[in-house]
Amino acid sequence: MKMKKFLAATLAIIMAMGVLGGCGNAPTAELDKVNAELTAVKAELEAAKVFDASKFPKWFEEEGTWRTVENANTANNHPGGFIKDASGKPSEENLKAMLHMASLAVTSGGKSDWYMVAVTDPDEQKVIIGDKYGEATSDGTVTVLVFGERLLRPDVRTDESNTYQPDRGYYDAGIVTGYLNVAAISLGYGTHMFMTPALPGVNGFNDGDIGLDAKKYLEGTKYYMASTHESFSTENMKFVCAVVIGTLDEKVESGVTQKEFPDNWIIWNK
Incomplete structure (x- = not known):
């Protein structure tokens, strides 16, 4: 700004x-x-x-759209914070840059058992996200689905290529999502994240079940496991979250959340 x-x-x-x-x-x-x-x-x-990378944290807070971009809500006449026409949509070049930066995320045991799918079609984005929490998607957004392995119980999996370790699986997917978010902000975009979009099914985050059904977005894909130098089918990937990415409409008053972000941390010394 x-x-x-x-x-x-x-x-x-x-x-x-x-x-x-x-x-x-x-x-x-x-x-x-x-x-x-x-x-x-x-x-x-x-x-x-x-370019001075040491100035990035200050820029991030003062210049970046790091607060969650608000959804449009007809009930209270809020137009939403994203630009809705195609001018606000991330370019293909920038989208690839975001996905690549997210791919640099450090993971548990060096396993790259996660996957991202960028959905650019506006109608399909609306099917995924829905409008339960207001309207978030439009011609001006891209929605990235984040999946993780190690999240399905052995009786649910279709192969034995990985083990059931939900703590590490969610840890990895969370780090990848964080990198994606920072990448989007650094390129001038804002985001809104969803753990419970309009996909069919039940989340099942804690029981190792299938969860929300997003399998059609993974059809015919494989992921590369860096730790073993092998490729595996994504059929045992589980949906973790969806990240809507777009450009903040600066003409909209209160286009981002105004919640408080406290410094809940200390520097501990013995």
Whole structure:
């Protein structure tokens, strides 16, 4: 947000420079003032060219859309926080960059037993997410489904390629989802996450059962297990969550949640 204001100010200065420069009798003091401001802007732009990763946490909080983007709710006339037309939809290049960054997530035992499916079709996104919590999807969004292995009981699995370790399975899928979220924010997008979308079935997070039915999105796919250098069918993957990604509509008042985010942590020393 601050960067956009900065660019707007820069444009205003450049326009003022052009106007004053076109006046033969422009006051010297005014020209000097604009020249000084333009010099400062040039310095800012030069500094911006240098990428400094140490500034990312500060940028993330001050510039990024890290709060959950609100769903549209007709009951209270809230339009929702995402841009709804195709202009807000993540580009294919950016979508691939997000998915790749999520693929860099560290996992339990080095197992890459998770899978992501990016659904770009607006109608299909609506089928997945539904409107129980308001309308989240549109032509301006992409919905990423996150799946995890090690989440099905042995009597439910169709093979023995993996073991039933729900703690590690959810741990891995959670880390991948976190990386995906940070990647989306870093590219200028916002997100809304769903654990209970409109997919058929019962979640079954704690009983090792099939859970919500999202099998059709996995048909014909395989995942690569980095720890064993083998590929396996995704038929034993279990749906964990859906992440709706889009661009925040800055014209909407209260487009993101306003809940409190406390610092619930300490630095412990013996």
